[in-house]
Amino acid sequence: MAAIAGRARSVDSNNRKLDELRARIPSFRCIVGCHDCCGPVTASSEEMARLPVKTEAEHEAALAELSCPHLGEHGCEVYSERPLICRLFGTTPSLLCPNGMRPVYMIDRRTEEEIHQFLASTRQVLV
Numbered sequence: 001m002a003a004i005a006g007r008a009r010s011v012d013s014n015n016r017k018l019d020e021l022r023a024r025i026p027s028f029r030c031i032v033g034c035h036d037c038c039g040p041v042t043a044s045s046e047e048m049a050r051l052p053v054k055t056e057a058e059h060e061a062a063l064a065e066l067s068c069p070h071l072g073e074h075g076c077e078v079y080s081e082r083p084l085i086c087r088l089f090g091t092t093p094s095l096l097c098p099n100g101m102r103p104v105y106m107i108d109r110r111t112e113e114e115i116h117q118f119l120a121s122t123r124q125v126l127v
């Protein structure tokens with residue numbers, strides 16, 4: 001019982017941290033229809049719980065093309081719930097947009113460090 005309660009607290013805490021980090025990542029406009037930064041990405045179980053479930057066949061088909069199962073004909077189909085790593089792309093010198101798009105102000109170093117800590121401290125699975 002204590003283990004279940006502890007796990008629930010951890011999920012709540014991770015969900016709060018996730019929302020906080022998402023809010024701190026600067027946003028910018030991508031080129032419409034571009035998906036150059038999409039590919040196989042990983043996410044925490046808290047992020048996975050917010051995404052639609054894909055079949056094993058859909059996962060395998062995406063992976064065979066080094067793509068993401070949520071990438072559709074018109075781009076990301078889960079944009080409002082895309083994982084942290086997708087949101088980070090283009091906002092930091094270490095993950096620059098290949099098409100030169102960027103926010104006015106790049107992400108601050110502390111937020112980027114906290115994102116990497118979050119990624120390292122949560123169990124990441126292939127999206």
Ligand code: SF4
Nearest residue numbers: 038068070071076086
């Ligand atoms: S979740 Fe969306 S933004 Fe992230 S890799 Fe998949 S299609 Fe691209």
